[in-house]
Amino acid sequence: MSLRETPASPSAATLSTTLAERLRSAIMRGELVPGSKLVLDRIRASYGVSLSPLREALWRLESEGLVQAEDQRGYRVAPVSADNLAEVIRLRVELEGMAAREAILHGDAAWEGRILSSLHQLNRSRRGQRSPEEQEEWEQRHRAFHAELISACRMPLLQQFCETLHDQSDRYRRIFLKDHEPDRDVPAEHAAIADAMIGRRADDAARMLRDHIERTGRNIQAALRGPG
Amino acid sequence: MSLRETPASPSAATLSTTLAERLRSAIMRGELVPGSKLVLDRIRASYGVSLSPLREALWRLESEGLVQAEDQRGYRVAPVSADNLAEVIRLRVELEGMAAREAILHGDAAWEGRILSSLHQLNRSRRGQRSPEEQEEWEQRHRAFHAELISACRMPLLQQFCETLHDQSDRYRRIFLKDHEPDRDVPAEHAAIADAMIGRRADDAARMLRDHIERTGRNIQAALRGPG
DNA sequence: CTCCAAATAATAATCGATTATTTTGTGATC
DNA sequence: GATCACAAAATAATCGATTATTATTTGGAG
Numbered sequence A, B: 001m002s003l004r005e006t007p008a009s010p011s012a013a014t015l016s017t018t019l020a021e022r023l024r025s026a027i028m029r030g031e032l033v034p035g036s037k038l039v040l041d042r043i044r045a046s047y048g049v050s051l052s053p054l055r056e057a058l059w060r061l062e063s064e065g066l067v068q069a070e071d072q073r074g075y076r077v078a079p080v081s082a083d084n085l086a087e088v089i090r091l092r093v094e095l096e097g098m099a100a101r102e103a104i105l106h107g108d109a110a111w112e113g114r115i116l117s118s119l120h121q122l123n124r125s126r127r128g129q130r131s132p133e134e135q136e137e138w139e140q141r142h143r144a145f146h147a148e149l150i151s152a153c154r155m156p157l158l159q160q161f162c163e164t165l166h167d168q169s170d171r172y173r174r175i176f177l178k179d180h181e182p183d184r185d186v187p188a189e190h191a192a193i194a195d196a197m198i199g200r201r202a203d204d205a206a207r208m209l210r211d212h213i214e215r216t217g218r219n220i221q222a223a224l225r226g227p228g
Numbered sequence C: 001c002t003c004c005a006a007a008t009a010a011t012a013a014t015c016g017a018t019t020a021t022t023t024t025g026t027g028a029t030c
Numbered sequence D: 001g002a003t004c005a006c007a008a009a010a011t012a013a014t015c016g017a018t019t020a021t022t023a024t025t026t027g028g029a030g
Helices: A015-028 A040-047 A051-063 A082-106 A109-124 A132-149 A156-176 A186-198 A202-225 B015-028 B040-047 B051-063 B082-106 B109-124 B132-149 B156-176 B186-198 B202-225
Strands: A067-070 A074-077 B067-070 B074-077
Touching (some): A015 A156, A051 A067, A082 A132, A082 A186, A082 B082, A109 A132, A132 A156, A156 B082, A156 B156, B015 B156, B082 B156
């Protein structure tokens, strides 16, 4: 249930936490392929850890929908499907829409500043960069920007749900739109959404957010149907 | 992420799964009090298990919002607060409302039958019974009834969210409305909701569901403010 | 050849012991 | 008396080995 957090007080990250992050990243990048079996002893060996923290890490990823677990039969990377993607997109639209409206109601000047700042950071890194580091940086900033939009909503559970759903749809995008030239001006969409949020134009913001999410969703759906 | 499931094929429940169920029940009943520390070695001893399955069980409950975990500092029963309850209620209204509308769109005759059947089961057991077994039975059937209402929505993630939120609000109700004479005709409310769902009156159903959830919410809020 | 059953191998789950970290207690200093 | 440093105790996290379960192979029987 934790928002991927820096602990309030400076306590050392546990091996299990570190491992969950590494595995999450591998799953999101598609390096661990959807539906594939996660053989405990193999992963244990390749990450150089013991079983206890590994199993804990997998349970955390299970709760984020990135891993499936079955008693006595082990774990596998969550499979992908058009139906699942459609639901993720639909829920993102509804929940991020709700969160955005709440954020507009409650947001203050500091919140506006954080939106502008994260938008700026995002625009300074370019998507579809050659180096994986740059790509990873863009991904991270993109996630941060979307999180900031709803950060003032005063509904931590809702933020949690949105983060989980966002991760799930990011995985689809990163796997199926691997080196896909965007057919639209994504930075402009981000800027317009930020502007509507700060300008407290709730209906505009919700509509643009919906379109933004759904457009990406349709592109992924097309790629998903195409090859697979 | 699993809907509390009977495994498709008959594989033995793991100790970790059983333990998670037992702990969930103890937390929901308020036997493990909100905010209290869960000292691993104490629980380990009292449940007669080893650390590994215990820790796994606690992580599962963390993902359901019933336990809080902090690296290197252990676990505690999720605390309660008016703010958290308000968010849980709000999200239940929104998400169960959405799920109900979808279920009305997609539900077939079999679904109608399941609703009527679970309503009947629910009415045959009486809430606020003297024996804990009867009370537990009512709780279980009440949960099943609400789950059945949205079971045709074809959105497994959404069902998952609803189940989690329902568990959370049930915990509040069971702790704060311990032996509380209901001030309203709850069975009639259930019957009316079931009727509207089956009759495909989506707006009616959503409104009655909202009122049903919010009324209970207000009662809990009152109790929460009162003593504590 | 196909089906079943037992044997074997592979894997998951659990345990008990060890190590690392945090919390509590104690005494010294100001 | 308050504050810090250190020691001791409590607790959390991890490991390596063991046990239980599932999956695979093998060897008949029909």
